[in-house]
Amino acid sequence: MTQLDHRFIQQLRDILPDNAVLHEEEDLRPYECDGLSAYRQLPGAVALPETVAQVQAIMRLCHQQKIPVVARGAGTGLSGGALPLEHGLLLSLAKFNQILDINALARSARVQPGVRNLAISEAAKPHGLFYAPDPSSQIACTIGGNVAENSGGVHCLKYGLTVHNVCRVEMVDVEGNIITLGSAALDSPGYDFLALINGSEGMLGIITEITVKLLPLPQQTQVLMAAFDDVIKAGKAVAEIISSGIIPAGLEMMDQLSIEAAEDFVHAGYPKDAKAILLCELDGTETDVATATDEVNSILQSAGACDIRIAHDIEEQQLLWKGRKAAFPAVGRLSPDYYCMDGTIPRSKLPDVLHRIHELSEEYGLRVANVFHAGDGNLHPLILYDANIAGELERTEEFGGKILEACVAMGGSITGEHGVGMEKINQMCVQFNSLELQQFHAIKHAFDPEQLLNPGKAVPTLHRCAEFGAMHVHNGKLKFPELPRF
């Protein structure tokens, strides 16, 4: 039974075909969570529009009746950004799944928000082009969600985040008007709202069309794997590669627990006794890649790598990557549940952060596997826990929160690519002071004065931060550990 009244459902049906309005519990169930399944909530109703005019009509209706709206793409987000509201409408953009135009000469693709990330690169491939940002969920996640979260991937250091690869966004504002941000040119008059909408987590408007930049496919790629008997040595090797003037397409680090898990799972040939491995992908012209491979190889040797492998062919490159790409599910085999964090740090602070994580791991009695986008300082500690043990999820969340606080203390951020959503909303109070949070609220107010677009996500109220701060007074121990902290 829906939490939104029958009159509203009927009004939605006046806009959409009957089968595009869901309000029975069994139909709502698939929408109760996104990729962060620890947080669940049935929406009041789900709408599945397929035209921009329908989205406009829905927004006008919701605006008039003050019904909050949560936009959703594929629901692969990891921070609860698409968590529904009990008395709100969940607006699925899944039917906006058309690639509208690939302009090979202009190197751009005009797509609907429900198009899958990987589908863009697949469509661009015959033209020798690709769409660079490649979040790990790229086979499923949608470009609309990528813009909302400013998604990253393993190739960010060289090719940038979503914000660097989007030229134009068409969105429907909270009142149902179409607004165009950016253009087919390289810049636009006025303020850079395109920068603002990327990573805005569905708080400023409903994205209905996106034009992305396409890049020429590199002629050649190469992958090197280096094993180290010490994490600090691996970290130094990263710094030396970057200092030498090479920008690798990808530079990833895994710690021992991740290596073991990945090796047992996919047999990529990682040395299981290594304390850390580095994967370095180089791309460019044939001669560029050959030169850079030699240079990286000698840097790795002098940095003290105990084992270096250079892939002989594409298959071996893919095998070396396979272990990294399967790291999350591989770690998932070690434990009933795992919790993925997303902090960023200046690369030089890696040993300090890993040390702090180790301390916390002992304190909480929970194991942690670390995978690290070493090139851009984005750390994904995976905390292993068992949700069936009473209180363990809550302890895991607290542990994770402390890792993020350590990242902030070392000059980093609580989230590099997953977004704040519902999950990290308390840690926002650590990264930003109350004036900064008020400034965010003022920006939100400029676009959505009545708090109808994804309310309660991404930016905490000052009241919430005051409560969160108060909870910290008692030596970091929560007063009521049994209470869920949403």
Next chain:
Amino acid sequence: MNNNIEKQLQQQIQNAYASNTALRIVGGNSKAFYGLPVAGDRIDVSSHQGIINYQPSELVMTARAGTPLTDIETALAEHNQMLAFEPPHYSASATLGGCIASGLAGPARAYTGSARDFVLGMTIINGQGELLHFGGEVMKNVAGYDLSRLLTGSLGTLGLILEVSLKILPRPRYETTVVIDCNQHDAIQLMNQWAGKPLPISGSCFYQDKLFIRLAGYQQSVLSSVSTLKAKIIDADNLWHELKEQQHAYFNNSLPLWRLSLPSTADTIDLAGDSLIEWGGAQRWCFSNEPADKIFALASQAGGHATLFKSSDKTDQVFQPLQPQLMKYHQRVKTAMDAKRILNPGRMYKDL
């Protein structure tokens, strides 16, 4: 020089807020010609100087807004690094703050990115006199709205920039320039076709039936690209610098200078005046006496926009008029950051 005057700057803005006084933000005054003139009390950021953090292996630099751009570039060059968006100086006095507030970029823009693409974080004072910090010194940071990138290019109308953190890139190891004789239509085609190939292009310019292409990267692949392009190498060491700084002979003209930012594939625009094309076709300069309305309309029809970049008469609109809905959001965001409209009022649009 290392000098922190943020307290004074904050005090001056707080006083202006209390007394409803408009402020005109000044750094090196090298880009005073850009945008509309501002009436207001001068607030001088130029002595707020110093590189606060620079770690070559992190590819990050943080510096105060009054730091001369030449100091920044000299420090980077010592480590073989650079600001990859090649910001124009226009005068030896140019500062980092003005560079980011104007958001301008040089020849590499179409190939490596814009000023905002390299902004990682910012410390600012908003129009209420509040000192705020957004973003940071890490490559990836999606906590909160991306206000540091929003402020880039906002011409000081949303906040006074105190400090900026930028992503830095290594300088290319080898560079060369080639030239091809062709007409404008063919040049636009070639620039777009080549940008879609894995070629190490880092700059392009078409002027007087000559297409200049800069190639940058490893020496061997630069040289092999020269033969792929069937072009001849020329000695053009100063060309790109002269283009960036508008010291090239083309810019020696007293007519109003228009900048048209267009889709790179847009064909020749029917606009009377001497023109020069950069950025793979996406940036087109034209010295023209045609009326502003006509030029705005032409740019808009081509899918882009126009800016009256330099002119002896800049009293009216210099930036492309915005759609009313979009202007409404500009005004609301302006209010959110600068409630009393005291920071550079009217520098960008009369209503902001």
